[in-house]
Amino acid sequence: MDALLADLREFLANALPAWRAKWPDQDTWEAKLDWQRTMAEGRWTTATWPEEFGGRGLGTMEMLAIEDVVAQYGAPQIPGMIGVKNVAPTLMRFGNDEQRKSVAKIANTDEFWCQGFSEPGAGSDLASLRTRAVIDGDEFVINGQKVWTSNGMYATHMQLLARTDPDAPKHKGISAIIVPIDTPGLEVRPIKQINGGAEFAEVFFTDVRVPVANLIGPLNEGWNVTMTTLGHERAGVAVFAGRLEQRIRNLVEDVTKSDTQISPIIADELAEFYVESRVLGMMGRQMLAKIAGGVAPGSESSVIKMVWSELSQRVDTTVMELAGIDGITGDANDAKVGYLTARSATIAAGTSDIVKNIIGDRVLGLPRD
Amino acid sequence: MNSSTTSASERADFRASLRDFFTDTSPETRVREVIASDSGIDEAAWRGLATDLGVAGLLIPEEFGGQGMGMGEMAVALEEASRALAVVPLLASGVLAPIAIQLAGDAAVNVEVLPAIADGSEIITVALIDGAGVNTVARDENGWSVYGSKTAVLNARIANRILVVATTPSGTGLFLVDAKASGLVITPQQSLDLTRPTALVTFEGVAATRIGGEYSDALKALNAYGRIAVSAELLGMSEKLMEVSVEYAKTRVQFGKPIGAFQAIKHRCSEMFAHVESMRAAVETSSLVDPADGASLHEQSLVVKAYCARFAPWVAEATIQVHGGIGFTWEHCAHLYLRRVKTDEILFGDALSCRNQLQQLLGLTA
Numbered sequence: 001m002d003a004l005l006a007d008l009r010e011f012l013a014n015a016l017p018a019w020r021a022k023w024p025d026q027d028t029w030e031a032k033l034d035w036q037r038t039m040a041e042g043r044w045t046t047a048t049w050p051e052e053f054g055g056r057g058l059g060t061m062e063m064l065a066i067e068d069v070v071a072q073y074g075a076p077q078i079p080g081m082i083g084v085k086n087v088a089p090t091l092m093r094f095g096n097d098e099q100r101k102s103v104a105k106i107a108n109t110d111e112f113w114c115q116g117f118s119e120p121g122a123g124s125d126l127a128s129l130r131t132r133a134v135i136d137g138d139e140f141v142i143n144g145q146k147v148w149t150s151n152g153m154y155a156t157h158m159q160l161l162a163r164t165d166p167d168a169p170k171h172k173g174i175s176a177i178i179v180p181i182d183t184p185g186l187e188v189r190p191i192k193q194i195n196g197g198a199e200f201a202e203v204f205f206t207d208v209r210v211p212v213a214n215l216i217g218p219l220n221e222g223w224n225v226t227m228t229t230l231g232h233e234r235a236g237v238a239v240f241a242g243r244l245e246q247r248i249r250n251l252v253e254d255v256t257k258s259d260t261q262i263s264p265i266i267a268d269e270l271a272e273f274y275v276e277s278r279v280l281g282m283m284g285r286q287m288l289a290k291i292a293g294g295v296a297p298g299s300e301s302s303v304i305k306m307v308w309s310e311l312s313q314r315v316d317t318t319v320m321e322l323a324g325i326d327g328i329t330g331d332a333n334d335a336k337v338g339y340l341t342a343r344s345a346t347i348a349a350g351t352s353d354i355v356k357n358i359i360g361d362r363v364l365g366l367p368r369d
Numbered sequence: 370m371n372s373s374t375t376s377a378s379e380r381a382d383f384r385a386s387l388r389d390f391f392t393d394t395s396p397e398t399r400v401r402e403v404i405a406s407d408s409g410i411d412e413a414a415w416r417g418l419a420t421d422l423g424v425a426g427l428l429i430p431e432e433f434g435g436q437g438m439g440m441g442e443m444a445v446a447l448e449e450a451s452r453a454l455a456v457v458p459l460l461a462s463g464v465l466a467p468i469a470i471q472l473a474g475d476a477a478v479n480v481e482v483l484p485a486i487a488d489g490s491e492i493i494t495v496a497l498i499d500g501a502g503v504n505t506v507a508r509d510e511n512g513w514s515v516y517g518s519k520t521a522v523l524n525a526r527i528a529n530r531i532l533v534v535a536t537t538p539s540g541t542g543l544f545l546v547d548a549k550a551s552g553l554v555i556t557p558q559q560s561l562d563l564t565r566p567t568a569l570v571t572f573e574g575v576a577a578t579r580i581g582g583e584y585s586d587a588l589k590a591l592n593a594y595g596r597i598a599v600s601a602e603l604l605g606m607s608e609k610l611m612e613v614s615v616e617y618a619k620t621r622v623q624f625g626k627p628i629g630a631f632q633a634i635k636h637r638c639s640e641m642f643a644h645v646e647s648m649r650a651a652v653e654t655s656s657l658v659d660p661a662d663g664a665s666l667h668e669q670s671l672v673v674k675a676y677c678a679r680f681a682p683w684v685a686e687a688t689i690q691v692h693g694g695i696g697f698t699w700e701h702c703a704h705l706y707l708r709r710v711k712t713d714e715i716l717f718g719d720a721l722s723c724r725n726q727l728q729q730l731l732g733l734t735a
Contacts, residue, residue: 256732267733271724274731275675276647283650303643353632359642360635364615367630 001062005069011042012073026076029154033109036078040107044070045084053092053103060235061292067239080106082150083113087159090176094217094225099178102157114155116146116162116179116203117226123148124354126161127170127223131205133162133177135212140164140177142185142208152188152201155181165220176222178214185209195340235291237304241284244312248277251315255322262322269318273311280307299363306355309345316342370471370594370660371430373441384445390422391453397702403456404563404705410492410527411456418450418457419489425459426487428467433483435467440597444656447598448605451713454705456564458524461494462486464598465523469495469532469591473543473581482530482545494528496570497591505572507535507544513579515544515572521716525555525568533577534588541585544577551575562712563705593667595717596674597655602713603681604648606706610688611641613702617692628691637687644680651676668730675723678714685710 015038023031039045040054048063049055058066078084083106091099091106105111122129131144142162149158158179165173181188185208190198217225252270255262262270287300320339323332330336346352360366375383394414403411419425424446429435443464450459467486470478485491496519499505505517515535525531525548533544546553552573560567581587615638618629628634655669685707689696696703714720728734 252731252733262733264734267728268721268724270733271675271728271731274727275672275679275724278672279647279651279676282654283647286650286653299642300646303646306639306643307647353636356636356639357632359639360629364629364638364642366615366618366635366638367627369630369632369635 001065004058004062005065008044008066008069009073011044012070012075015039015042016073016075029079032076032079035076036080036109039075039078040109045078046088046107049088049092049103053088053100054107061288064235064239064288068242071243079151079154080109080112082115083111086115087113090159090216090225090228093228094176098213099216111156112151112154113157113159114149114152114181114201115226116149116158116160118148119145120147124351127174129161129163129174131160131162132166133160133164133175135164136209138212139209140212140214142177142179142205142210144205146203146205147200148191149188149201149203150199152203153190153198155188157181158203159216159226161222161226164222168220171223173220174222175219176216176225177210178216179208179210183208183210194343195337197341235287235297235301237301237308238284238287238291240308241280241304244308244315245277245281245284247312248273248315251319260322266318266321273315273318276307276311280304280311283307299359302355302359302363305349306352306359309352313342313345370428370468371437371439372659372661373439373657375438375442380442380445383442384449387422387424387446387449390417391449391455394418395453395455397454397705400454400456400564400705408527409456409524409566410458414455415457416489418446418455418459419463423487425463425489426467426483428464428471429483429487430471433479434487435483439660440594440656440658441653444597444601444652447601448608448652450605451602451709452605452609454564454606454702454709458492458494458527458565460565460598460602461523461528462492465495465591465595466493466532468594469543469587470580472587472590473584475581478545478578478580485529491529492524492527493530493532494522494524495591496522496525496531496533500569500571505533505535507533507537507542507577507579509538510574513542513544513577514574515546515577516574518569518571520569521558521567522555522570523565523567525570526557526566531570532580533572534584535577540583541588542582543580543584543587545580546572546575546577560712562709564709565712589667590663592717593670596670596723597652599713599716600648600670600673600677601652601656603677603710604645604652606710606713607641607648607677607681607684608645610684610703610706611638611645614638614641614688614691634691637691641684641687644684648673648677648680668727671723671727671730674717675720675727678718678723679720681710682707682714 019035019038043056044066046055047058047066051057088103088106091103102111106113117126119129133140133142160177160179161174162177163173164175185206187204189202191200191202192198252274283304287297290297316338320327320335323335326332327335361368394417423436426435427438427443431437470482486493498520500518500520503517505519507513507515515533528548531546531548533546535542535544552575554571556569558567558569618634618638619627621628651673655673658666658669689703692703695701
């Protein structure tokens with residue numbers, strides 16, 4: 001592991017300054033894609049992929065360590081995270097030879113993938129999705145609507161979840177289908193968020209026709225095909241826990257170094273955050289130790305997700321309080337944007353309310369409503 | 370103090386054997402009998418725990434007849450004992466007294482006192498908190514004498530000897546007195562916690578043995594261990610209360626369904642679970658801190674106590690809420706736990722006082 005991370009540090013020490021020099025405005029889409037290509041050439045984004053797909057065949061712990069070092073160097077996140085983390089592993093596992101040709105293109109940004117999951121009527125209750133795919137000869141005919149599609153505006157391809165058997169129980173009648181974004185009848189519109197950004201899209205399907213050969217895995221098995229790979233991402237919450245702990249240490253340090261006088265109430269709030277984030281960090285480290293010991297994490301990921309989302313939201317509220325009048329004038333822009341953005345912490349990837357249902361039902365065995 | 374050297378699976382085995390032990394010796398009916406008898410101790414449970422299982426000597430080095438283990442192992446014992454509401458002087462005589470003595474580093478006293486604690490032949494408690502408006506002092510009058518009073522002294526009535534922290538002409542000292550010594554008066558208090566009676570102890574020139582020298586640094590460390598110990602108790606009780614609440618939510622039917630099917634109840638139970646898991650991570654981590662790393666021990670003890678003292682009472686209160694009317698009755702166990710939880714919340718500083726100390730460590734207040 002040490003040698004691996006030393007390699008990574010050397011790579012970043014060279015590649016990052018070169019990339020920054022090449023792109024004066026690093027916020028542009030082209031600049032971000034270029035960074036992803038650079039990282040892919042070094043096989044750093046694809047470290048957990050098997051070697052036959054251009055990866056390093058490493059485990060979750062190594063990947064988390066890699067991500068930590070990348071964050072320490074202040075490198076930007078790659079834009080094609082969903083393709084690299086979710087779609088490519090799905091294709092490697094369930095795709096046919098033709099479909100697997102996309103894997104390398106996902107790494108080097110020749111293809112840019114989104115996932116068509118959520119719908120206006122299927123958010124936390126994803127399995128109630130209603131977008132239909134009907135087989136007509138050797139084609140699927142797709143009608144319906146997706147929403148909250150991350151990076152939908154930039155995508156070349158979508159991994160779509162659509163209902164292929166409306167009579168089956170809701171988890172059993174769903175299929176995973178590849179849809180090129182330029183297929184006629186498909187329309188993408190950006191969603192402007194409350195924080196002013198537009199990282200998501202709505203996607204409309206009107207008689208969109210794709211070959212039946214675009215089916216990933218067996219027909220009506222789309223739920224399992226998709227959820228199996230999503231499972232790998234759960235370890236990521238342990239990293240979120242560690243980052244929130246560090247963020248609060250930094251916030252406390254900023255406050256103590258600044259001239260701003262803080263009230264005893266704010267000081268106590270910061271101490272509360274410190275306590276809760278330290279405990280969250282301890283939980284995260286225990287979960288990582290478990291994974292490192294080869295034990296699959298159980299309920300920890302749900303608990304950490306719930307605690308992380310509610311705590312990080314409170315922190316942004318206090319940062320806004322600390323900004324005072326500057327928070328509403330925009331002179332403390334980060335506070336304003338952070339406060340607004342934090343509303344999503346308890347919504348994205350399963351609302352806190354639903355996470356509490358999941359813990360109640362699956363961990364505590366309480367009766368379902 | 371030794372550091373903890375057992376593995377997680379060894380501690381899990383230890384927990385399982387303690388769980389069995391308390392299930393046999395300390396069911397709720399037995400706890401209520403002992404409480405009603407006003408004896409202040411379940412003699413059989415204590416004999417089994419202290420002597421047969423050797424838990425009284427867990428923290429005592431082997432050379433003094435103990436098991437030479439650390440807080441990681443003791444935290445497990447504290448969790449299990451408090452989970453069962455066992456009426457035993459484990460915190461006082463098994464944790465605080467051995468640590469207080471070892472921190473003083475007095476070879477002669479180690480030899481004389483620690484073996485008696487380890488084999489359960491003596492119960493020794495620790496008097497830390499001055500009575501209202503009192504400064505307990507010790508004077509050297511051809512031998513030390515203690516004057517003053519201490520409140521909330523755990524298990525004082527059943528103690529053979531009492532360790533007293535007192536102000537000396539030059540600072541702070543640790544003193545050992547005989548519980549039957551002349552000038553020493555023990556007045557039982559109307560303790561909130563029925564399983565662990567406290568007393569006011571007054572000292573009118575009580576002859577005392579001084580242990581070690583200047584004790585202020587040791588007292589700081591003793592308080593840190595105290596915070597971790599009561600946090601382990603808070604974890605054990607919170608976990609039990611969560612289980613009791615979940616079980617009730619599964620079986621109590623109202624409006625035609627088990628109340629656990631209602632999200633208001635379900636979410637309360639899920640939050641209990643999240644707090645219990647958080648407390649577990651905090652207690653396990655802090656109880657395994659290397660005793661040689663004093664700064665880390667101090668800081669982590671404040672973090673764990675600040676967390677447990679805030680959320681264990683929340684869990685205990687939520688338990689009563691989930692149970693509705695039955696939770697407010699004397700016959701239900703919820704109040705026995707609530708009483709002990711609130712007591713542990715206060716001992717060694719409540720959440721606010723721990724956060725105040727953390728604010729100072731972090732530089733948020735002068």
